[in-house]
Amino acid sequence: MIYISNLSEHVDQEVALKGWVYNYRSSGSLVFIEMRDGSGLTQCVVAKDDVKEDAWEAATSLRQESSLEITGTVKKDDRSVGGYEIHVSDVRVHQVAEDYPITPKEHGVEFLMNNRHLWLRSQKQWAAMRIRNEIIFAIHTFFQKRGFVQMDSPIFTGNAAEGSTTLFETDYFEDKAYLAQTGQLYGEAMAMAHGLIYTFGPTFRAEKSKTRRHLTEFWMIEPEMAYYDLDMNMDLAEDMIKAIISTVLEKRGKELEILERDTTSLEKTASEPFKRMTYDEAVKQLKSDETARMLDDMAEARRQEEIDLEKEEKEIKKERGSAKKWRKAQIDQRVKEISARIAQIKEDLRNIPSWKESARNFEWGNDLGGSDETVLMMQYDVPLIVTHWPAEIKAFYMKRDETNKLALGMDVLAPEGYGEIIGGSQREDDLEVMKERIEEEELDQDVFEWYLDLRRFGSVPHSGYGLGLERTVAWLCGLSHVRETIPFPRMMGRLTP
RNA sequence: UCCUCGGUAGCUCAGGGGCAGAGCAAGCGACUGUUAAUCGCUGGGUCGUAGGUUCAAAUCCUACCCGGGGAGCCA
Numbered sequence: 001m002i003y004i005s006n007l008s009e010h011v012d013q014e015v016a017l018k019g020w021v022y023n024y025r026s027s028g029s030l031v032f033i034e035m036r037d038g039s040g041l042t043q044c045v046v047a048k049d050d051v052k053e054d055a056w057e058a059a060t061s062l063r064q065e066s067s068l069e070i071t072g073t074v075k076k077d078d079r080s081v082g083g084y085e086i087h088v089s090d091v092r093v094h095q096v097a098e099d100y101p102i103t104p105k106e107h108g109v110e111f112l113m114n115n116r117h118l119w120l121r122s123q124k125q126w127a128a129m130r131i132r133n134e135i136i137f138a139i140h141t142f143f144q145k146r147g148f149v150q151m152d153s154p155i156f157t158g159n160a161a162e163g164s165t166t167l168f169e170t171d172y173f174e175d176k177a178y179l180a181q182t183g184q185l186y187g188e189a190m191a192m193a194h195g196l197i198y199t200f201g202p203t204f205r206a207e208k209s210k211t212r213r214h215l216t217e218f219w220m221i222e223p224e225m226a227y228y229d230l231d232m233n234m235d236l237a238e239d240m241i242k243a244i245i246s247t248v249l250e251k252r253g254k255e256l257e258i259l260e261r262d263t264t265s266l267e268k269t270a271s272e273p274f275k276r277m278t279y280d281e282a283v284k285q286l287k288s289d290e291t292a293r294m295l296d297d298m299a300e301a302r303r304q305e306e307i308d309l310e311k312e313e314k315e316i317k318k319e320r321g322s323a324k325k326w327r328k329a330q331i332d333q334r335v336k337e338i339s340a341r342i343a344q345i346k347e348d349l350r351n352i353p354s355w356k357e358s359a360r361n362f363e364w365g366n367d368l369g370g371s372d373e374t375v376l377m378m379q380y381d382v383p384l385i386v387t388h389w390p391a392e393i394k395a396f397y398m399k400r401d402e403t404n405k406l407a408l409g410m411d412v413l414a415p416e417g418y419g420e421i422i423g424g425s426q427r428e429d430d431l432e433v434m435k436e437r438i439e440e441e442e443l444d445q446d447v448f449e450w451y452l453d454l455r456r457f458g459s460v461p462h463s464g465y466g467l468g469l470e471r472t473v474a475w476l477c478g479l480s481h482v483r484e485t486i487p488f489p490r491m492m493g494r495l496t497p
Numbered sequence: 498u499c500c501u502c503g504g505u506a507g508c509u510c511a512g513g514g515g516c517a518g519a520g521c522a523a524g525c526g527a528c529u530g531u532u533a534a535u536c537g538c539u540g541g542g543u544c545g546u547a548g549g550u551u552c553a554a555a556u557c558c559u560a561c562c563c564g565g566g567g568a569g570c571c572a
Contacts, residue, residue: 027535028528047529079530098523099507104533105521106509110564166570182572207570208498220572336510347566370568423572468572482572493564 005039007084010074017042017086020121021066021097023104031059033088034081035070041123043080044070046088058091064103065121067094116488117497127255128484131248132473134255138247139200139221139467142240148196148223153183155202159447166206168216179204185397185451187224187464188427192454198223210492212481213419215470217490224464230408230426233463234385237412237422238274240467241383245270248476261478265381265415275380278388279406285379286359286372294379295356302345302352309345313338367393373420377413383421384413396437398425399461410465418475424465431455 002015019037026032029048034041046059062068069092077085101111102118112119119125140150156170156177167178183199190197203220223236245266248256256263277285285291313335355371362372368386377384387410391400394407401408412422428434434455438445445452473485483489488497 023533025531025534026528027531030529030531032531032534034532043532045530049529079532081532101507101522103508103522106533108509108565110504111508113564203572205571209568209570210565211567211570214571218572351567367570370570420572466572471572 003039004035004037004042004082007040007042007074007082011076011084012074014071014073014089015086016069016071017044018069019067021062021064021068022121024062024064026060031062033059033062033068033070035068035086036121036126041081042084042086043077043082044072044086044088046091050087051089051091055088055091058093059088061093061096062091063097063100065097065100065118067097068092069094113483113489113494114497120487123258125484127252127258128473128477128479129487130255131252131259131477132469132485134248134252135244135469135473135476136200138244139240141247142243143196143198143223146196148198149190149194151187151190151194151197151199152201153180153186153190153199153222155180155204159444166208168204168206181205182220182466183222184224184464184466187222188451188454188462191224191226191462191464192458192460195226196223197225208492213471213474215482215486215489215491218482218486219469221467221469222464224462226460226462228426228463229461230387230410230463233424233426233465234276234387234410237385237410237424237465237467238383241274241412241422242270244472245476256477259477259479261476266476269382269415272382274382274412275384277384277386279386279390280364280388282368282376282386283362283364286362286376291359291375291379292356295352295359295375298378299349299352302348306342306345306349309338309342365390365392370419373413374417377415377417377419381415383415386411386413394425396441396443397427397434399428400433412465414471414475416475416478418471420468421471421475422465422467424463426461426463429455429459429461431459 002010002017004017004019007015017035017037019035021033022036022041023034024032025034031046033044033046035044046056048056051059058068070086070088071090072086072088075085075087076083079085100118101115102122120129143150156172157180158175158177167181170177170179181203183201183203187197187199190199199220199222201219202217204217205214206216207214223240225232225236228236249263249266249270316334351371355375358369358371359375368376387408388401388406389409389411391398391405391407394409398407398409400406407425409423409425411420412424413419414421428437431452434452435445438448470482470485473479474482477485479485483491483494
């Protein structure tokens with residue numbers, strides 16, 4: 001079978017394509033069919049004089065998303081999407097689709113989410129899924145090349161392990177079972193058997209968070225490495241991210257283009273060293289005059305932008321009265337863009353003072369809040385790794401440094417506002433210390449006996465981390481919400497389709 | 498859970514006390530190079546739900562439901 005993605009190999013040949021109508025235009029005795037076949041998009045031109053009568057009738061009966069088979073000659077033509085065009089000799093319709101709900105015009109989020117099963121066919125969604133696939137493959141390739149073994153951790157767990165997050169509860173033969181929020185503890189056991197392992201699977205969190213960065217069901221990659229300390233952990237995470245980005249830039253340029261992704265920052269991330277600092281340094285920077293000044297400058301820049309936009313809006317609105325129809329549509333579109341941007345600027349201007357205050361008055365010992373992360377990351381265009389966190393705010397299994405106050409944890413923050421994409425640490429490997437931590441957290445030691453065995457029998461320094469797949473996809477694709485990074489997102493208030 | 502904005506035609510939205518509107522989509526027609534094609538005509542409504550104020554409510558008030566954005570928590 002011949003696919004649209006391979007048309008360049010069949011120029012001037014007759015081919016048969018099977019697919020769907022993406023968009024349809026007609027002009028008297030010419031019909032233009034934008035056809036998609038899953039591999040790409042191309043334009044098919046049907047001329048009334050060139051085809052038999054039944055083929056012409058078939059061509060004119062088509063509607064958006066009708067399924068069809070087209071025979072024709074491949075021609076190089078810059079007027080067509082993808083650069084190639086099919087001069088059609090025959091059309092066979094499988095099904096005429098009536099009233100396809102998603103038109104080429106704009107739609108709201110709720111409507112699109114209700115039609116997610118169809119929305120997946122749209123260009124941008126298609127491109128995002130291709131990139132997701134490339135990222136998944138790049139992750140496997142990266143680890144497999146380095147001798148890591150992919151192993152699976154259980155999805156049902158008997159206890160609410162770390163105790164902190166809310167878990168989904170299920171009935172397990174009249175017993176309670178929870179859907180796993182992490183495979184990490186099991187990952188540690190597997191690393192003691194194989195040295196280098198990674199898990200790649202779904203994870204569930206029952207938290208009622210409705211934000212652009214949260215799903216209740218998401219995919220996580222969790223490598224766990226025996227004999228790795230914090231520095232090796234950081235190096236691995238950095239190498240992995242660089243490998244993923246290089247692969248996507250190299251192989252999915254077309255998809256990034258469809259998504260209108262500006263790749264400057266990604267290219268930097270792939271080639272320049274990541275920024276690394278301790279929590280202590282991060283706090284100092286947050287409280288610095290430099291940060292306060294940066295926020296002032298930003299507010300000033302936003303105010304200026306608002307003035308400029310308002311001026312532009314006034315001018316084009318004046319022009320609208322005497323404009324031709326297409327120009328009117330263009331102006332209306334631009335006015336919409338301007339008001340959306342002004343709304344964003346207004347929100348920023350409302351937020352900046354509280355961001356500034358939150359950063360300035362940050363107290364050592366607190367976790368970095370969303371705005372603190374944002375403020376910190378505004379100053380970098382490559383990822384930032386923050387290490388050595390106050391032990392109290394981090395999980396019980398993280399190893400502490402020699403002061404016993406700081407946990408050897410690391411958070412990797414992505415630039416461009418994408419936030420935390422990796423959380424990890426060197427793990428506590430001392431049996432007695434681990435027992436104390438479990439007690440301090442008031443966790444049930446019986447449940448962790450198997451986990452403590454890992455410290456009883458050949459304990460070694462080891463480290464690992466978790467990478468959020470959807471956040472990574474959102475970042476690389478430049479998408480503003482993780483709901484577009486997975487085929488069927490599950491989030492609060494959304495279980496269908 | 499809290500803060501905030503919204504729900505009007507299939508879709509995107511305007512209308513904010515006095516006759517329910519536009520663009521697109523749909524149906525019919527015109528057009529041999531369209532690119533969200535264009536042009537003409539036609540059909541299309543429980544104004545989220547319930548209650549209240551008023552001569553009169555899409556519009557004002559109250560409660561609830563649903564959605565967007567944000568906070569907390571996190572990947």
